[in-house]
Amino acid sequence: MSDARATTRTPLMAGNWKMNLDHLQATHLVQKLDWTLRDARHDPADVEVVVLPPFTDLRSVQTLVQGDQLFLRYGGQDLSPHDEGAYTGDISGAFLAKLGCTYVAVGHSERREGHQESDELVGAKVRAALRHDLVPILCVGEPLEVRRSGDHVEHVVTQLRAALDGLDAGQVSRVVVAYEPVWAIGTGEVATPDDAQEVCAAIRAAVAELADDATAAAVRVLYGGSVKPGNVAELMQRPDVDGALVGGASLSVEDFASICRYRAHAGSAG
Numbered sequence: 001m002s003d004a005r006a007t008t009r010t011p012l013m014a015g016n017w018k019m020n021l022d023h024l025q026a027t028h029l030v031q032k033l034d035w036t037l038r039d040a041r042h043d044p045a046d047v048e049v050v051v052l053p054p055f056t057d058l059r060s061v062q063t064l065v066q067g068d069q070l071f072l073r074y075g076g077q078d079l080s081p082h083d084e085g086a087y088t089g090d091i092s093g094a095f096l097a098k099l100g101c102t103y104v105a106v107g108h109s110e111r112r113e114g115h116q117e118s119d120e121l122v123g124a125k126v127r128a129a130l131r132h133d134l135v136p137i138l139c140v141g142e143p144l145e146v147r148r149s150g151d152h153v154e155h156v157v158t159q160l161r162a163a164l165d166g167l168d169a170g171q172v173s174r175v176v177v178a179y180e181p182v183w184a185i186g187t188g189e190v191a192t193p194d195d196a197q198e199v200c201a202a203i204r205a206a207v208a209e210l211a212d213d214a215t216a217a218a219v220r221v222l223y224g225g226s227v228k229p230g231n232v233a234e235l236m237q238r239p240d241v242d243g244a245l246v247g248g249a250s251l252s253v254e255d256f257a258s259i260c261r262y263r264a265h266a267g268s269a270g
């Protein structure tokens with residue numbers, strides 16, 4: 001199967017573990033994931049594999065990845081907009097960078113809704129990530145009532161603009177965007193490939209307006225929301241879908257490895 005996307009964008013599969021797996025379970029999963037992918041001769045140059053464990057697992061994951069030279073990358077699920085100081089409970093971008101993180105999720109809907117994170121705060125977190133050379137995975141997506149009203153593209157583009165406005169093209173080019181319709185997260189109700197393509201293409205067009213065409217062509221746009229081994233290949237056939245932000249299925253080595261190897265499984269269910 002050949003992907004329709006520009007070959008300059010390496011597909012990215014990121015597993016967001018959310019508040020699951022302690023550091024012992026994390027060690028086990030990461031080792032097994034690496035073995036499984038190596039066994040299948042997975043080439044990270046073809047599809048980049050990332051895990052986003054809870055903060056308390058990161059040191060253990062770092063020790064494994066760096067000590068045993070595993071090919072997967074890792075990152076945080078959130079970060080503070082501040083760099084240091086009296087911010088009890090916050091984790092700075094500097095701390096994540098020191099632990100070898102490459103990525104950090106920003107503005108996940110579970111943070112926007114559960115912790116009342118505003119567009120302004122999400123934008124400040126994107127900037128904090130960039131200050132510490134972390135790649136922000138900026139999450140945007142509409143709730144069900146907005147999808148039903150038909151204003152989903154406008155909603156998502158507004159979130160994107162609020163987070164990225166004022167950044168220069170070089171900064172925008174370092175961002176990964178994840179389109180996650182809230183109604184598809186953890187519900188088993190995946191967006192259709194056409195739904196995902198519509199919004200991912202609109203995100204890319206908005207990036208072109210915020211930065212320039214070259215930046216828009218280079219920025220990776222992921223889809224997230226009930227991605228499974230059985231639906232990932234079809235989503236990945238759409239030209240503006242460059243990967244997936246995977247929640248529940250990333251907690252299973254077999255399922256996540258299968259998602260990462262979607263090209264090998266194209267045409268089969270699961």
Ligand SMILES: O=C[C@H](O)COP(=O)(O)O
Nearest residue numbers: 016185186225226247248
């Ligand atoms: O960050 C991941 C998303 O919230 C998707 O979660 P899910 O794959 O369990 O629907």
